Amino acid sequence: MRKPVILGILLCFCCLLVHAEVWTIQSVPNTKIQDARAYVSNPDGLIDAQSQAAINSLLAQAETDLTAEIFVVALKSVGDVPIQEFAVELFNEWGIGKKGNDNGLLILMVENQRKVDFETGYGMEGVLPDAICKRIIHNNITPFMRQGKYGEGLLSGVKSVVSVVSNPKAAAEIKADMNAKNAARNEKLKSTLFNILLVYLMASIVVFVLSSRRVGKKIKQSNKQDPYSIYKLLVTSKVGYGILAIFFPLTMVLFYIWYKRNIKSYRMMPRLCPDCGKPVSLMSEKLEDAYLNSGQQAEEIVGSVDYDAWVCFGCGYHLFLPYSNAFTRYKTCPACGYQTFAQTRNRILFAPTPLSCGEGEKIYSCENCNHEVHERYTIPMIVILPTKEGGRSGFDSGDFGGGSFGGGMSGGGGASDGW
Amino acid sequence: MKKGTIVGLSVLGLVVIIFLWGMGQYNGMVRAEENLNKSWSNVESQYQRRADLIPNLVSTVKGYATHEEKTLTEVMEARAKATQTTIDPSNMTDASMAKYQAAQAQVGSALSRLLVTVEQYPNLKANENFLELQAQLEGTENRISVERQRFNDAAQGFNTMIRRFPKNIIASMFGFEKKAYFKAEESAEKAPEVKF
Numbered sequence: 001m002r003k004p005v006i007l008g009i010l011l012c013f014c015c016l017l018v019h020a021e022v023w024t025i026q027s028v029p030n031t032k033i034q035d036a037r038a039y040v041s042n043p044d045g046l047i048d049a050q051s052q053a054a055i056n057s058l059l060a061q062a063e064t065d066l067t068a069e070i071f072v073v074a075l076k077s078v079g080d081v082p083i084q085e086f087a088v089e090l091f092n093e094w095g096i097g098k099k100g101n102d103n104g105l106l107i108l109m110v111e112n113q114r115k116v117d118f119e120t121g122y123g124m125e126g127v128l129p130d131a132i133c134k135r136i137i138h139n140n141i142t143p144f145m146r147q148g149k150y151g152e153g154l155l156s157g158v159k160s161v162v163s164v165v166s167n168p169k170a171a172a173e174i175k176a177d178m179n180a181k182n183a184a185r186n187e188k189l190k191s192t193l194f195n196i197l198l199v200y201l202m203a204s205i206v207v208f209v210l211s212s213r214r215v216g217k218k219i220k221q222s223n224k225q226d227p228y229s230i231y232k233l234l235v236t237s238k239v240g241y242g243i244l245a246i247f248f249p250l251t252m253v254l255f256y257i258w259y260k261r262n263i264k265s266y267r268m269m270p271r272l273c274p275d276c277g278k279p280v281s282l283m284s285e286k287l288e289d290a291y292l293n294s295g296q297q298a299e300e301i302v303g304s305v306d307y308d309a310w311v312c313f314g315c316g317y318h319l320f321l322p323y324s325n326a327f328t329r330y331k332t333c334p335a336c337g338y339q340t341f342a343q344t345r346n347r348i349l350f351a352p353t354p355l356s357c358g359e360g361e362k363i364y365s366c367e368n369c370n371h372e373v374h375e376r377y378t379i380p381m382i383v384i385l386p387t388k389e390g391g392r393s394g395f396d397s398g399d400f401g402g403g404s405f406g407g408g409m410s411g412g413g414g415a416s417d418g419w
Numbered sequence: 420m421k422k423g424t425i426v427g428l429s430v431l432g433l434v435v436i437i438f439l440w441g442m443g444q445y446n447g448m449v450r451a452e453e454n455l456n457k458s459w460s461n462v463e464s465q466y467q468r469r470a471d472l473i474p475n476l477v478s479t480v481k482g483y484a485t486h487e488e489k490t491l492t493e494v495m496e497a498r499a500k501a502t503q504t505t506i507d508p509s510n511m512t513d514a515s516m517a518k519y520q521a522a523q524a525q526v527g528s529a530l531s532r533l534l535v536t537v538e539q540y541p542n543l544k545a546n547e548n549f550l551e552l553q554a555q556l557e558g559t560e561n562r563i564s565v566e567r568q569r570f571n572d573a574a575q576g577f578n579t580m581i582r583r584f585p586k587n588i589i590a591s592m593f594g595f596e597k598k599a600y601f602k603a604e605e606s607a608e609k610a611p612e613v614k615f
Contacts, residue, residue, distance in 0.1 A: 084561050130558030131551035138550075411461070412565030415554045 022079045025089050032071070033404060039071055046074040046111060051151030055158050062162050066174050069097050069405055070105045070161060072154055077112045087119040088412050097121035097408020103174045104408040107157060109150065116141050117416035125413040127170040128161070134415035136160045142419035204251045211244070211255055215262070227269040228321050234263050267323065273312035280319065283309040291318060295338040298368040304330035304339040335371035352379045444589045451577045455598060456508045458570040465563045466501070466523055472559065473498045476552045480533065483543035490533050497525040516599035567601050574598040
């Protein structure tokens, strides 16, 4: 049972070893994933360490200055696949160059085909036309290759490429597209945002209509005819301002205004005298005082309850309707029963110390009957907190993390030459 | 709510959903077709690029290879014929595609014949201008094959899309038709060998 498994694993290893000689698009190591500053994939060790380091530093500088992604791959064999085809596929698989700008360049060397290939991204074609690529390969790379100095050849090629792309005009062209692309993307984002806003506004209106219809439905369901009862119902019912405020603040404001006006219209609605059927009239604030007792007047003065007095001049019928203010601090007085009772003073009798509790006194009094209530309360001891001391620890990041290519595309531009 | 209202509302809702779904499908197809048109114009522009290189190449070769009048005329004739053969991307049939492909293949083979004859002229081969043209021609051939491959991939995606249920209903309703591919042809598939 065990043996076949081990044999299988061994077989796999053998396959890998044999396979490692011929690289495929998937098997070529993308060194940039592990280290964003590695611009050379050298799995067969064809490039010497010194040249590799020099190439890396040149290309890192090029990426920082020009955003251009230039990558060097040196392989022993890719099988029967033509070098150009392999290069295009590898380029697009990895997405060398910044997306949209396509300012990538792949320099691929395949030893057993004795060829070097430059593959340019769409955005690089203007700066590095095929003829220039060919000339660089022919003049600066292949002479070294013939002597087997692969590392030096590629380094010299990279040097000439960097000198071509660093030319101010070329650099501007490589980077220019990026700005245009960004502008286009911003434009698109703007229109998307505008659409979202439009949809949101429409939704707000729909929500507003739905909420106001719900109020109408509630009134209908409660089966109340009398405006005062409807008023009470509307004041006490929950309308879900919280939810509205979170999702549709604009609707909330509109709805609040509408709701307040709605409530007011019920308060002000003309009524008929139940005794003689004539319309009753609403007394002004001055005139209504004649109908109110001193307790009710005190309530009106402190603003806790507002009274409406409706009087029928025909038969002398009158109706008092109290409208309590939801935001008042006055409570109902335990002595006279009017809503004119509130805290008037708060004094400290003994101040607290770190060793003992203190004591305070709140005094409530009624504006109507002057009834007073004294309420004592204890004040907790003063607690002294130990002050914290100690160093702060921070994060420290060391090396560069992994990176990736920007998603550039190549349309097959570039050139190749053999030695 | 009355029963009639419920039924009416659900039917209305269903109609709206179907309409919205159909709209999404239709828009997806329009997008795919536009994409395909774009990749077709990429193919065309690469062939155009090759056609633009030819007069320059011919005049350069003429200066050195005085005895190759016949080959040069062939190249120019093939080029003229190919530039006349165009396809309307909205009406792409297998027949028109084959015609287009044949015309371009003619140019390719005439070019490769020309480049073979050039072998006999060492002065020409050392000419800087010629070397650059040759590099550009190589790059263009490479670009052509890349764009052709991309076009074929896009066409295949589009054809699969419009033939699959239920998209095929919408496709036939709005007259989306199957697009033609580039066929792998013995003579056209291989880029002309321009190695020396």
